[in-house]
Amino acid sequence: MCGAVRYTVRGEPFHVGRCHCADCRKRSGSTYTVYGQWPRDAFESTGEYATYDNDSFCPRCGSRLFLLDEEGVELQLGSLDDAPFELRPEAEIWIKRREPWLHEIEGASQHRENRLQK
Numbered sequence: 001m002c003g004a005v006r007y008t009v010r011g012e013p014f015h016v017g018r019c020h021c022a023d024c025r026k027r028s029g030s031t032y033t034v035y036g037q038w039p040r041d042a043f044e045s046t047g048e049y050a051t052y053d054n055d056s057f058c059p060r061c062g063s064r065l066f067l068l069d070e071e072g073v074e075l076q077l078g079s080l081d082d083a084p085f086e087l088r089p090e091a092e093i094w095i096k097r098r099e100p101w102l103h104e105i106e107g108a109s110q111h112r113e114n115r116l117q118k
Helices: 022-028
Strands: 006-009 015-019 033-038 043-048 050-052 056-057 064-070 073-078 091-093
Touching: 022 033, 043 064, 056 091
Parallel strands: 015 091
Antiparallel strands: 006 043, 015 033, 033 073, 050 056, 056 064, 064 073
16 A cells, blocks of 8 residues: 555466455455465565565555465455456355355356365
8 A cells, every 4th residue: 555565476376266264354354355376486575564474464554465375475466556357266265254145256166165175
């Protein structure tokens, strides 16, 4: 939000999803989040950020930034300056928490909890 931390990703994500878990709801302030995951070597950031439980945020304004782990970086697609509108979620996770008025994404795999569970 404030611009103290900037980040970019190169290339295509290796996964795009829509998550309905309690953590994503809290992070986004909405009923779900749409995220992309990229390899760590496709990710660059500038500025100082703080991290709690792999979840990075701006210490200046408190905005959520990204999740970093050994697999890669996960970020909310809407947080990019040029959001990639052509990316479509290939999976929905934590659908047991999906609002009943939300429809599933046609063609996306559906997972009751994480992707390891159907």
